[in-house]
Amino acid sequence: MDKINGWGLIGTGRIAQDRVLPGINSYAGNRLIGVVSRSQERADDFARRFNAKHAYTHYDDLLKNPEVTVVAIHTPNAQHAEQAIAAARAGKHVFCDKPMATSALDAERIVRECEKAGVTLGVNFHNRQMPCFIEARRVVQSGEIGNVIMVQLEASAGVGAASVAATWRQDPAQAGLGTSMNVGTHVYDILRFILNSEIVMVSAMFETPPGVMETTSLTTFKFANGTLAQLNVNQSTPNPHNDFVIYGAKGRITGRALTRSRAGGEMEVALNDGTTRKQTYPAINAHEACVVDFSKSLLEGRAPAATGIDGLRSVQLTDAMKKSGWEGVHVRVAG
Numbered sequence: 627m628d629k630i631n632g633w634g635l636i637g638t639g640r641i642a643q644d645r646v647l648p649g650i651n652s653y654a655g656n657r658l659i660g661v662v663s664r665s666q667e668r669a670d671d672f673a674r675r676f677n678a679k680h681a682y683t684h685y686d687d688l689l690k691n692p693e694v695t696v697v698a699i700h701t702p703n704a705q706h707a708e709q710a711i712a713a714a715r716a717g718k719h720v721f722c723d724k725p726m727a728t729s730a731l732d733a734e735r736i737v738r739e740c741e742k743a744g745v746t747l748g749v750n751f752h753n754r755q756m757p758c759f760i761e762a763r764r765v766v767q768s769g770e771i772g773n774v775i776m777v778q779l780e781a782s783a784g785v786g787a788a789s790v791a792a793t794w795r796q797d798p799a800q801a802g803l804g805t806s807m808n809v810g811t812h813v814y815d816i817l818r819f820i821l822n823s824e825i826v827m828v829s830a831m832f833e834t835p836p837g838v839m840e841t842t843s844l845t846t847f848k849f850a851n852g853t854l855a856q857l858n859v860n861q862s863t864p865n866p867h868n869d870f871v872i873y874g875a876k877g878r879i880t881g882r883a884l885t886r887s888r889a890g891g892e893m894e895v896a897l898n899d900g901t902t903r904k905q906t907y908p909a910i911n912a913h914e915a916c917v918v919d920f921s922k923s924l925l926e927g928r929a930p931a932a933t934g935i936d937g938l939r940s941v942q943l944t945d946a947m948k949k950s951g952w953e954g955v956h957v958r959v960a961g
Contacts (some may be wrong), residue, residue, distance in 0.1 A: 629655070629925050630655060630656070630657050631655055631656045631657070631695055631696050631719075631921050631924055631925065632657050632659045632693045632694050632695040632696065633650050633656055633657065633658050633659060633694070633695075633696055633697075633698060634659055634660045634661070634662070634688045634689075634691065634694040634696070634697045634698070634718070635647065635650070635658070635660070635661045635662065635672075635678075635697075635698045635700065636662045636685045636688065636697060636698065636699050636700065636701055636709055637662070637663075637699065637700035637701035637723075638661060638662075638663040638668055638669065638672050638700075639700060639701075641700055641723070641913065642698070642700040643672070645911065645913030645914060646698055646700055646750075646913060646917060647661075647672070647676045648676075648911075648914060649911070649913055649914035649915075649916070649917030649918060650676075650698070650917055650921075651676060651677065652914055652917075652918065653917070653918045653921045653922070655921055655922070655925050656921050657693075658676055658677060658678040658679075659678065659679050659680060659691060659693045659694045660673070660678055660679060660680035660681065660682055660688045660691055660694060661673050661676070661678045661680075661681055661682070662682045662683065662684070662685045662687075662688050663681075663682075663683065664683060665683070666681065666683050669681035669682060669683060679693070685697075685709055685712065686712065689712060689713060689716040689718060690716070694718060695718060695719060695924075696718055696719040696720070696721060696920075696921075696924060697709075697710075697713040697718045697719070697720055697721070698721045698722075698723075698917075699713070699720065699721070699722045699723060700723045701723075702794045702795075702800040702801070703725055703727070703728050703800060703801050703802050703807060704728050704799060704800045704801070704802065705800075706722055706723070706725075706726060706727050706728075706732075706736070707726075707727045707728075707732035707733070707735060707736055710722050710726070710736045710739075710740070710747070711735060711736060711739045713745075714736070714739040714740045714742070714743040714745050714747075715739065715743060717743060717745065718745060719745045719746045719747075719748075719924055720736075720740060720745060720746070720747045720748070720934075721748050721749075721750065721917070721920050722736070722747070722748070722749055722750065722937065723749075723750045724749055724750050724751060724807075724811045724812065724815075724937070724940065725802065725807045725811050725937070725940055725941055725944060726749050726934070726937030726938065726940065726941055727937075727941050728801070728802030728807075728941075729802070729941065729945060730938070730941050730942045730945045730960060732941075733937060733938045733941040733942070734938060736934065736937075736938075737934045737935065737937075737938050740934055746920075746923065746924060746929075746930065747933065747934030747937070748920045748923070748930035748931075748932055748933060748934070749932045749933070749934065749936055749937035749940075750913065750916055750917075750932070751811075751812060751815045751816075751819075751916070751931075751932035751936060751937075751940075752812070752887055752912035752913045752915065752916035753812045753813070753815065753816045753819075753887055753912060754815070754816065754819050754916070754931045754932055755910070755912045755915035755916050755919060755931065756884075756887055756907070756910065756912050757907055757910070758881060758884050758891070758893050758905075758907040759816050759819065759820060759884075761893065761905070762820050762872065762879050762881070762893065763819055763820045763822070765879060765895055766820055766821060766822075766872065766874070766879070767822060769876075770874075770876070770877065770895070770897070771872070771874030771875070771876050771877035771878060771879060771895070771897065772874040772875030772876030772877065773851075773852075773874060773875045774821060774851075774853045774872055774873065774874050775853065775854070775873050775874065775875060776853065776854050776855065776856070776872075776873045777817060777821075777853065777854075777855040777856070777870065777871065777872050777873070778855070778856050778857075778870065778871045778873075779813055779817070779855065779856070779857045779858070779869075779870040779871075779885060780857075780858045780859075780866060780867055780868055780869055780870070780885065781809055781810065781812070781813040781857070781858075781859045781860075781866075781868060781885040781886060782809070782858070782859070782860045782861065782862075782863055782866030782868060782886075783805075783808075783809050783860075783861045783886070784861070784863070784864060784865070784866055785861070785862055785863060785864045795808055795839070796839040797839075798837060798838075798839060801839060802944065802948075803839065803840065803843075803944055803947070803948055804834075804839030804840045804841055804843075804861075805839075805840055805841050805842065805843050805859055805860055805861045805862075806830075806832075806840065806843045806845075806859060806944055806947055806948075806951075807944055808861065809859050809860075809861060810843055810845075810857070810859035810944075811940050811944065812887070813857065813859065813870075813885055814847075814857075814940060814943055814944075815932070815936060815939075815940055817847070817849075817855055818936070818939065820872070821849055821851060821853055822851075823849040823850045823851040823853065824849065824850045824939065824959070824961055825847045825848070825849055825850075825939075825943055825959050826848055826849065826850050826958060826959055826961075827847070827848040827956060827957070827958055827959065828845060828846070828847055828848075828943065828946045828947055828950055828956070828957050828959055829845065829846045829950055829956045829957075830843060830844070830845045830846075830946075830947040830948075830950040830951035830957075831843075831844045831845070831951060832844075832951040832952070833862075835952075836952035836953075837952070840951070841860060841861045841862040842858075842859075842860040842861075842862045842863075843857075843858075843859045843860065843947070843951070844856075844857070844858055844859075845857045845859070845947060845950075867882070867883065868883050868884065868885040868886050868889065868891075869881060869882050869883065869884070869885070870884065870885055876897060876898050877895065877896055877897035877898050878895075878896055879893065879894070879895050879896075880893065880894045880896070881893045882894075884907060887909070887910075887912040887913070888909055889909050890906070890907055890908040890909040891906075891907060892904055892905070892906050892907070893905055893907060916931065916932070919931045939961055942959055942960045942961050943959055945960070946958070946959045946960070
């Protein structure tokens with residue numbers, strides 16, 4: 627392989643450790659050049675365990691390294707914009723964790739700076755790599771179940787996830803929103819992916835007052851193609867189903883236990899003529915698949931599965947959800 631992606635990682639949290647770094651190292655076209663952590667000891671440990679050449683405590687030192695051609699950003703949400711823009715200005719491609727930013731204005735800045743620098747911007751919407759959703763999109767786009775009328779979906783990390791309350795994810799200044807950004811952004815994006823349509827109107831309800839991070843988010847979306855969707859996204863209910871149903875004029879798609887990437891489940895396509903088919907989908911390392919897709923996109927000169935525009939659309943949506951949930955109004959989504 628002639629060309630190589632030289633990766634630098636900013637942020638050494640659990641997802642970076644368990645999913646992203648193994649994903650970088652799993653693809654032959656990648657080399658892990660450097661990692662950045664606030665602690666030199668932690669950076670040294672990650673460099674040793676994942677075979678990185680350099681360990682830094684400041685990301686600007688990483689960006690000065692000419693061997694680094696692409697930067698993965700896995701830090702608290704509010705830091706993404708500053709770090710992504712700095713990477714773009716240094717001429718590095720950017721692979722950013724979700725949400726891409728905590729406000730649409732910052733997300734627009736990231737997109738603009740990456741375009742100006744001529745670098746590729748991708749987002750870690752790893753659900754797009756899950757075979758069940760790839761098949762659901764194929765079925766919908768083929769017209770097999772007819773025009774999609776309605777979607778109902780649950781995505782929950784379970785009540786045990788309430789422990790995130792002690793982390794930055796429950797600080798509005800760092801997180802933006804709570805479960806809507808921690809869990810929900812993946813399924814909001816996957817509906818755009820499956821339906822191939824933008825969300826144009828949102829009505830959201832949170833269990834918390836304005837300014838307090840939610841653990842339960844109930845939303846209704848209206849898509850440009852006329853589809854309506856009801857979503858229950860939470861980190862507060864025990865034993866969630868994590869199911870989805872897509873109702874079309876000619877049939878429906880039912881996914882059982884499939885809305886969280888770490889678990890496997892079953893999907894059924896049932897048509898109005900009485901025919902049905904079922905398929906089991908084991909869990910895959912969707913994060914790794916997303917990193918590999920982005921890596922290949924750089925070497926192949928194509929767009930990644932989830933682009934900066936997808937990241938921007940997601941943040942425009944969560945901005946609208948915040949306004950709707952905290953002000954009690956229906957909100958049109960910018961875009």
